Amino acid sequence: MMKIMIVDDETDIEPLFRQRFRREIRDGLIECQFCFSAEDALNYLNSASAADIVLILSDINMPGMNGLELLRILKEKYSHLTVFMVTAYDDEEKYQKALAYGADRYLTKPIDFEKLKTEVLEFSQKMRSHNA
Amino acid sequence: MIKRLHQRGLTFKMIIYIFTSIAIVLCVILVVNYKYSQKMLRKNIEESARNLNQSIVNRVEVVLTSVEKLPRAVAHLVEHGQYTPERLKNVIRLLVKNNPEIYGMTIAFEPYAFDKSQRYFAPYYYKSGDEIKYASLASGSYSYLDKDWYIIPKELDKPHWSEPYYDEGGGNIIMSTFSAPIYKTIDGERRFIGIITADMSLEWLQQIVNSIKVLETGYGFTLTTTGQFITHPLPEVIMNETIFSVAEERGYPSLREIGREMIQGKSGFKKPDYKSLKGGQASWISYSPIKMNGWSLGIVYPLDELLNDVRHLTIMMLLLGLGGLIFIGFMVALISNSITKPLRHLDTAAKDLAAGKFDIELPHIESRDEIGRLNQSFIAMQSALRDTINKLKDANEALEDYSRNLEAKVEQRTHELSQKNKELDASFKNVKTLSDIGQKITSTLNLELIFNTVYENVNTLLDATTFLIMIHNEKEQQLECRLAIKKGERLPLYIQSMNEKNRLAVWSAEHREPIFMNDVAKESVKYVTFETREATEETISSLIYLPLIVEQRLIGVISVQSYKKNAYTQYHFDILQNLATYTAIALDNAFAYEAINRANRELKEAQAQLVQSEKMASLGQLTAGIAHEIKNPLNFVNNFSELSIDLTKELTEEIDRYQDKFEPKMMDYFHEVLGDLEHNVRKINEHGKRADSIVKGMLLHSRGKPGEMQKADINNLVQEYLNLAYHGFRAQDSTFNVKLETNYDATVEPINIVPQNLSRVFLNIINNACYSVHEKKKERGEKFAPVVSVTTKNLGEKVEVVIRDNGKGIPQDIIDKIFNPFFTTKPTGKGTGLGLSMSYDIVVQEHKGELKVTSEIGEYAEFCITIPKNLA
Structure with a gap:
């Protein structure tokens, strides 16, 4: 089982992910934790229940702290975490910045869930073989 | 006056000029010296006044501190120790007895606060002659609870110096009372329980202040917090007048200003419009506060006395100057007299010469200075004059002969002149005509x-x-x-x-x-x-x-x-030469006017283009912002609708599995509704994707960062995208066919462009051309042969690409709008209306080129792209 954290200010992202990954969640392949701001995400990561999170999907454009800032902090403080950036802004500047801060993937909205699912499952596979 | 001066002798003039200049210089020196000394003096006095004030204030504060110390000590004793009433009274009595500067002391308590058996406890010890006397303030009708000396420190919650007052014993002693509150900690709470006071005679203050001596008539004075005089060399103002009442009575507004600053606790040094009360002189006042009780000390400096020395010095300089002036005058008179004496001799001699006496004896002057030389010249002149007069006499005779011949000659000349005059008149007329013509030509x-x-x-x-x-x-x-x-x-x-x-x-x-x-x-x-x-x-x-x-x-x-x-003739040549000058100017003006008109026209065109570009640029920024914002909700629309399609399918399958449990009629209903539902959700998904592609187009359009310039072959690029567009169209509709004509100019060399952007322009325009001919073909059928042609041309500084089709053409009223974003004539869903708008931006803004369109409806449409070669 792999625990994923999704950070996005749009609360509708939760039912969307839950439905899209229904089977995987039901089969116990993955578990999702939703945070609706970068600050929430950092708070959650500080709590004890965050220990098993391995992958974070984060939006970039959010009120308060933005996703790139979050990414920078995550890569500094929690370097073991894998971070995928998911954003509507596919401009070169943000992309370069995300790469510089160490993003593991850069996906654009509208989210192509087929692709995302493949990526996530591949990642989970890798984790498992790595742990085994 | 000046005229009279001219008539006077040299001696007088010299004395006047030299005397006046020296007197002016002397006056200036005196005035400057006086002013400067005064300024220096004021600076020095201000400095020493500040020091004097400070030292007096320090002396006063030393006394005040020593008096304050005692009640504070008693208050401390009561707060922290246990005292019986008798012992306390004894302490007070001893303090009054042993401290000469204290006149009397009281300790008074809140009801029952000190002695539980007595409501009021307020012993008062005071000096009377050499004895110490006792009185209880708690007795009889005297209730101290509402007296100022009790209530003020109680309410202020801090020690207080009272306003000065006359001693109640009827004496002429001015007193001031220091009162301090006493606290005691009861049940852990620090509570006010009473007041301790010390009365003090202010005689010592008067002594200190009256001891101040400044020059002859300077003096010091003290004010209370309300401006009342406590000490002053004039006894009648003490306790009777305030500084403000004095200012009012005698009309000194600046004294009022000083009074205000003094009671506000400021210090300063000012020259008021003020005559000191004592001595009646104009004075300076220096003042500073006694911070302990808010009183203020002032010291008056009589101005006249201060300035006495400066005045003495000035008068002495004036006297010395006058003496010097008289001496200089005497010397000047002596020198000028020695010059004028020989001059007067010469004067007399010259007058004699003028009268015709050429043979008189001239004075003999020995000196070799200017006067001596003048005398020698005079002698020379005398002999020269004698010769000249003789020659003149001869000449005069000759002249008389000549004048007799002259009259005949004059007559002859007059005749010649009138002739010339006529000629001149004629030529003037010519000049006038010419100038009129010139004006007409140049107008x-x-x-x-x-x-x-x-x-x-x-x-x-x-x-x-x-x-x-x-x-x-x-x-x-x-x-x-x-x-x-x-x-x-x-x-x-x-x-x-x-x-x-x-x-x-x-x-x-x-x-x-x-x-x-x-x-x-x-x-x-x-x-x-x-x-x-x-x-x-x-x-x-x-x-x-x-x-x-x-x-x-x-x-x-x-x-x-x-x-x-x-x-x-030469005359004709001159006339033509004249006209030529005017003609040249008129032609030059006309050409310049033409050039200005041309420039103006070009300017207007450039302006229109600039306005269009600016509109496009701001729209681009706006669309980028909107597009990104729309992408987020679209993400949900597309994904949720896709999910809903799956869910609907799932539900349909589930219902089919249990169909034996439902009536067939019910099943039909389920299928119908679920079918509609699935269809609707599919539509939502489809339109969401359409919106997404529009947004993508908008973003491409408004991409903020310019592409990278690189050398590329335009011919190749056009050919590549012509093929791409053609095959793209064929792939969509197999009935599509068109004849492609290409005419590439081989001299077009690779130039600096942004290939990926410019290729989009070619693709857009060729696509539109294909679309147009295809639509026309659908209308006209077999007899129409669609043609799309591409031509490139090397124009030297620029490269031109012309894409022409023989399709439906573009109506004139639409040509103006085709470069506007979101304008399209294609059916809904087929075009975003961004292609040409984007192309315009790429060609005009990015490549600094031109994109022009010409068309005839039903015949052709032609897009002409010009790109400059020397793009950086």
């Missing part, structure tokens, strides 16, 4: 009008059988004959190259010199090699060529020609 900017006016006037003034005006075209190196008239008939325009050296016009233009011949056959060899033709009636025999020049610029050539020999 218009219209070329034709200038030509006509010039011709008409030349024709009336001289023989102009043939008349030419040729304009010099510097760029093409040729003379353009814009006006050629032969025997009144206008000939068509013709051109002579400046290389045709055998032409007289070219010679005149090139050398910028006139040609004037009255026998062409003979004289022309001086300029050109002419083939001599046989003379007929219509051979030019006389001619004038004049270059038209303005500010050293060659404008052209003007010429008159005649069949007659000797047709023109």
